[in-house]
Structures are given as structure tokens and as C-alpha cells.
Amino acid sequence: PLQQPMHDEL
């Protein structure tokens, strides 16, 4: 999947 910059935070 796309590597996510946004960690788990809002």
C-alpha cells in the first residue's frame, strides 16, 4: 500500500 506519512495521529 502507499507509504503513509501521516502516522496514527489526527
Next chain:
Amino acid sequence: MNIFRLAGDMTHLLSVLVLLLKIHTIKSCAGISLKTQELYAVVFATRYLDIFTSYISPYNTMMKLIFLGSSFSIVWYMRYHKIVRRSYDKDQDTFRPYILMLPCLILALLINEKFTFKEISTSFFLFVMWTFSLYLEAVAILPQLVMLQRTRNIDNLTGQYVFLLGAYRALYILNWIYRYFTEEHFVHWITWISGLVQTLLYADFFYYYFQSWKNNVKLQLPA
């Protein structure tokens, strides 16, 4: 999830609810900067681009939808609602959003966690948009703070709204400190620095807000 982050999210949610309460019940947005509300809508739209591609938890998705929905509906109320829009004082809300958005976009292209300009890919685009939303959120309150200095009598709900908005990011800083000490490799300099700048921008507001609370007088910011 830790207590600081939960408290931060709840404070952020409360700030949005206080503003929606003000606008929806007394049908007034006096003293509220539409520019700041529009910037926040952009912040959430660019921050939550991955809402449908990356699933973290029901809480995470629900909060993202709430923040997106509330920020866009507040902008809608202030722009198009026939009663609310009358109480918007556009002569006092003169901050030009583009002088905030452009530098944040350029900075996000130059300084982000990827640093690789060569791979113009979807994930690079997501990184840049996410970083842009972080930088923009740090300065999004400026039009509102400028407007507060111009409007002499700040009503309680507006003061509470700005206070809660500043407090949420201060709680997030505690959350980052907590996670740094309790999780391996939890380092996000970009998030930390922009979050610190954001909170520092509220410093003088917090001071005057505390003074007005302590001396039980009307909140007033010096011009």
C-alpha cells in the same frame, strides 16, 4: 493512544463544537475570522487525503470525518447562511490567506520527511500535502488573532473557542514528549517544530485570557 493525545483531541473537538454552537444557536459569527476557518478547512482537506486509503481505527476515521464536516460547514454558514453571514465583519478580517498558504506549500516541497524530489509519486504527493497541512495549521490562527485585536469586545464563546484551539496543540506537545519516551524511534521533527510554533503563537492570547479570567474582567487584546 495516551491521555495527553486523547485530551488534545477532545479539546480540539470541543473548540469546534463551541464554534458550531455559537454559529448555529445564536446565528452569529461576530468576531470570527472567515479566513481562519477557510484555512482550517484546507488544513483538514490536505491532512486527511488518505482517509479512504489508510484505515487506522474507527476513532481515527470518525474524528477525521467530524473535523472535515465541521470545518466545511462552518465555512458554509459564514459564507452562505443568510442570517449568519450578516454578522460577519469582513472589514475586520483582512488577512490575505495566500501569504500564508504559498510559503507553507514551498516549505513543504523543500522540507518534508521524504526529501526526495525525484520520485513524483502518489506517496510523495501525500507527504507534501500532509506536511503542507502541518505548516498551514501552525499559522492558520493568525487571521483570527489579528481580528481579535481589532474587535474591541471579544464575546465569551469566541474567547473560549480560541483558547481551546490553542490548548489542544499544547496537549499534543505533551503527547509527543510522552511518545518519545515510551516508543522506539518516535521522532517527527517536522510535526514537533510546527506544533511548537503553533502553540507559541497563542502565547500572548493565553496570557491575556488568563489575566481576564483571574481578574474576572472582559477579555481584551492590546491593539
